[in-house]
Amino acid sequence: MVTQKLTGKIALVTGAESGIGQGIAIEFALNGADVIITYLNDEAAAQNTLLNVKQAGRDGIVLQADVSNEQEVDDLFAASLEYFSHIDILVNSAGIRSFDKYIHQLSFQEFKKTINTNLFSTFLCCRNFVKHRLQQGGYGRIINITSIHEEIVSPGKTDYCASKSAIRGLSRSLAMELADKQITVNNI
Secondary structure (H helix, E strand, O other): OOOOOOOOOEEEEOOOOOHHHHHHHHHHHHOOOEEEEEEOOOHHHHHHHHHHHHHOOOOEEEEEOOOOOHHHHHHHHHHHHHHOOOOOEEEEOOOOOOOOEOOOOOOHHHHHHHHHHHHHHHHHHHHHHHHHHHHOOOOEEEEEOOOHHHOOOOOOEHHHHHHHHHHHHHHHHHHHHHHHHOEEEEEO
């Protein structure tokens, strides 16, 4: 059933070509939002998400970006704001899974890739979104997707658990920092 709870809202969803990000993008469209769909490698899957958004009667755009790269995130926000006049909701869903290695087997490059992809991307997108929302007078919603592994750790997942626990801390800090600007931050 299509509702209009989010009519007039624009949502930017990272990692929207598959999985949780794709589901969120489609659900937002079903609830009346227009959607910015980001992807890293699979443009065809991102286009499929866009097709679902359009079938829900909403507008959308597909943009490629490595959201762990500062310049690409800056470019992503610039392109998004060129297409849509504003962004109301940010969903940080892009991420990678653990390398499933114990710490003595895990290379620094592997650990860094997980932290860059899961944590730094969330920071970079939040920073750009907050700057934009403050220019708009405040208000907005940030939703950061984490994992049960922010609390329940598993052997061989040091990289993933560390990244998701850090997102939880980032989200909690931002929620306090941005409350007086009417920008809410939730960690799911």
